[in-house]
Amino acid sequence: MGNKPSGLDNQRKLSGGSKILSTDIYESNWIEAFEKSFVFVWCDASIGAENSVDDDKNTIMQLARIVNQNRQLVHTFNELHACREFITHVDNVCLIISGSMGQELVPLVHNLDQIHSIFIFCFDREKHIEWSSPYRKVRGVFNNISDICESLKPYINTQSLVDYDRIEFDIISNEAHSSATNDDQLCLIYSKLNKIILFNMHSLDHGKKDMITYCRNQYQSEYQTELINDFEQNYSKHSSIWWYTKNYFFQGIINRALRTRDLYVLCSMYRFIQDLDLKLLQLNESQRTTTNSINLYFGQFLFKPHFDEITQNLGGLMCINQFISANLEPSIAVMYIEQQQKLISNGNIIRVVFQIHIDRTKESIVSYANIGSISQFVHEKEYLISMLSVYRIDKVEKLRDVPSAWLIRITLLSKNDLQYNNLTQNINEYKLEKMNLTEVGYTIMNRLHQFKSTNKLFKQVLYNNPQELREIILHYNMGIIYDGIGQYGKSLEEYRKALQIAREYIPSCNQKDDLCLVSLFSNMAVVYEQQNQFGHALTHAFRALQIIINIQNDSVLKKELESSCYYNLGSIHDLDDKLSEARDFYEQALRIRQEYLPLGHPDITSLQRLITLLTENRSDVF
Numbered sequence: 028m029g030n031k032p033s034g035l036d037n038q039r040k041l042s043g044g045s046k047i048l049s050t051d052i053y054e055s056n057w058i059e060a061f062e063k064s065f066v067f068v069w070c071d072a073s074i075g076a077e078n079s080v081d082d083d084k085n086t087i088m089q090l091a092r093i094v095n096q097n098r099q100l101v102h103t104f105n106e107l108h109a110c111r112e113f114i115t116h117v118d119n120v121c122l123i124i125s126g127s128m129g130q131e132l133v134p135l136v137h138n139l140d141q142i143h144s145i146f147i148f149c150f151d152r153e154k155h156i157e158w159s160s161p162y163r164k165v166r167g168v169f170n171n172i173s174d175i176c177e178s179l180k181p182y183i184n185t186q187s188l189v190d191y192d193r194i195e196f197d198i199i200s201n202e203a204h205s206s207a208t209n210d211d212q213l214c215l216i217y218s219k220l221n222k223i224i225l226f227n228m229h230s231l232d233h234g235k236k237d238m239i240t241y242c243r244n245q246y247q248s249e250y251q252t253e254l255i256n257d258f259e260q261n262y263s264k265h266s267s268i269w270w271y272t273k274n275y276f277f278q279g280i281i282n283r284a285l286r287t288r289d290l291y292v293l294c295s296m297y298r299f300i301q302d303l304d305l306k307l308l309q310l311n312e313s314q315r316t317t318t319n320s321i322n323l324y325f326g327q328f329l330f331k332p333h334f335d336e337i338t339q340n341l342g343g344l345m346c347i348n349q350f351i352s353a354n355l356e357p358s359i360a361v362m363y364i365e366q367q368q369k370l371i372s373n374g375n376i377i378r379v380v381f382q383i384h385i386d387r388t389k390e391s392i393v394s395y396a397n398i399g400s401i402s403q404f405v406h407e408k409e410y411l412i413s414m415l416s417v418y419r420i421d422k423v424e425k426l427r428d429v430p431s432a433w434l435i436r437i438t439l440l441s442k443n444d445l446q447y448n449n450l451t452q453n454i455n456e457y458k459l460e461k462m463n464l465t466e467v468g469y470t471i472m473n474r475l476h477q478f479k480s481t482n483k484l485f486k487q488v489l490y491n492n493p494q495e496l497r498e499i500i501l502h503y504n505m506g507i508i509y510d511g512i513g514q515y516g517k518s519l520e521e522y523r524k525a526l527q528i529a530r531e532y533i534p535s536c537n538q539k540d541d542l543c544l545v546s547l548f549s550n551m552a553v554v555y556e557q558q559n560q561f562g563h564a565l566t567h568a569f570r571a572l573q574i575i576i577n578i579q580n581d582s583v584l585k586k587e588l589e590s591s592c593y594y595n596l597g598s599i600h601d602l603d604d605k606l607s608e609a610r611d612f613y614e615q616a617l618r619i620r621q622e623y624l625p626l627g628h629p630d631i632t633s634l635q636r637l638i639t640l641l642t643e644n645r646s647d648v649f
């Protein structure tokens with residue numbers, strides 16, 4: 028029964044691997060703010076000259092005081108061609124240029140879409156006002172850098188704890204041990220399994236195509252469409268790190284998904300994540316030096332409970348989900364928290380600088396590298412550390428010379444770290460090396476796609492309980508991953524834990540089955556069928572469907588969930604070799620999808636193909 032090849036299996040083999048379908052459009056205002064952030068360029072032939080060192084330093088320091096509060100850089104050029112070339116590869120440029128160079132460059136770049144505004148910086152104002160006045164993007168002619176800084180302030184994003192910058196982490200105390208899997212340990216297991224699956228998903232030429240399809244369906248503003256078009260046409264011309272650092276679009280999508288544990292988005296972007304990690308690994312190999320260790324720094328704002336959790340777990344482990352940008356220069360991190368402090372009035376927020384110690388004589392559990400040499404958009408001493416990194420918390424102390432700020436010293440773990448390996452040794456029992464991980468990735472992606480609104484639904488009802496939200500999503504994701512690798516008992520256990528938390532913390536789940544529980548019941552049904560428990564499978568599948576039927580509206584979300592419930596009912600009967608019933612449920616799912624999706628949509632064509640395969644390959648049973 029559960030081990031028989033099904034119509035799903037046949038479709039999988041014919042499709043050539045992991046096929047990521049499109050998604051609905053979620054709220055994307057958070058990322059648009061970053062896309063529209065500005066790039067600051069200063070162009071002057073005298074930059075770097077011996078007789079202007081003090082002036083250069085003064086100008087950079089004043090610009091940095093307002094620009095660097097959001098970790099933005101001032102890009103400097105003393106040669107026109109290099110400056111013009113840079114401008115053509117970025118967006119929303121605020122150009123500060125000397126009068127003499129401006130006379131030559133402004134006519135060449137003024138009409139470019141990339142130019143937002145131009146500021147002429149010179150001593151002979153009258154002379155340069157005359158030639159620059161016809162150019163509408165010229166905001167003025169200035170002979171004082173302080174005046175330019177005042178004019179630039181409206182272009183600085185003043186959001187204090189921005190979505191992009193905020194890291195999310197899990198603390199694993201010293202009391203956690205491998206004899207019984209607790210929630211702390213589960214975070215590490217999730218991280219390790221997540222990386223294994225994402226880094227082993229392969230789909231011939233589908234990876235980039237699937238990523239583009241996801242982005243087009245998720246982000247549809249004019250600016251976003253232009254950016255995606257550029258990415259589609261020119262991805263191979265630059266490294267993944269170049270694209271990651273070019274603006275906030277791709278790093279925003281990936282890091283937000285990592286922070287919120289949105290496994291669907293991560294699987295959709297797997298090609299880019301693989302390329303990014305591989306490039307970091309290659310750079311790291313080429314950057315081998317005689318230096319045995321390095322210290323990297325990044326600034327951060329922590330809510331007091333999170334800060335207290337770190338201070339109370341010295342010697343414990345800390346798992347940071349996102350990619351981390353850090354710098355060899357501690358002053359960069361200090362400048363960031365000093366500038367941002369002016370914008371923060373919440374007394375429950377602590378300013379910290381993280382110091383990451385890396386022993387370069389040992390192989391670390393994640394890739395990292397200096398990316399300043401291959402990206403035009405970051406500081407020359409900037410490092411990027413790959414996702415789902417794990418650290419040991421060494422020490423917390425006051426930060427010298429910065430009142431009310433703290434220094435948190437952490438060490439990046441190596442692959443042979445005893446505590447880490449003890450906590451994740453259960454993974455060895457799953458024998459992943461004997462599995463077709465591309466097939467595993469397909470199964471996981473298919474489960475995620477059927478209920479891609481799950482994260483959003485839980486977020487709506489747990490908005491004021493962020494910790495419980497993270498726990499539910501963790502257990503839900505682990506249920507899907509365990510299902511994918513054939514650990515069906517563990518899968519059900521994780522789904523039940525998610526259900527238990529939902530019952531406890533979501534008021535609408537106390538007396539009845541809330542909409543957010545649909546994916547839990549429906550996915551549990553499929554797992555029960557994998558265990559050859561057809562009765563339990565039907566009970567849970569119809570329970571999920573009943574929640575949908577009881578909804579008194581006709582929204583797209585309802586139709587999406589209803590079609591997924593019928594799809595899973597088809598899958599259950601398909602696995603149980605009840606092919607006629609399976610086809611009926613698949614056809615019902617198809618009819619609903621045709622009500623809210625356009626003709627030719629991948630969700631429709633894939634289901635039509637599945638029904639055709641069932642009919643053609645097993646026509647004798649119908």
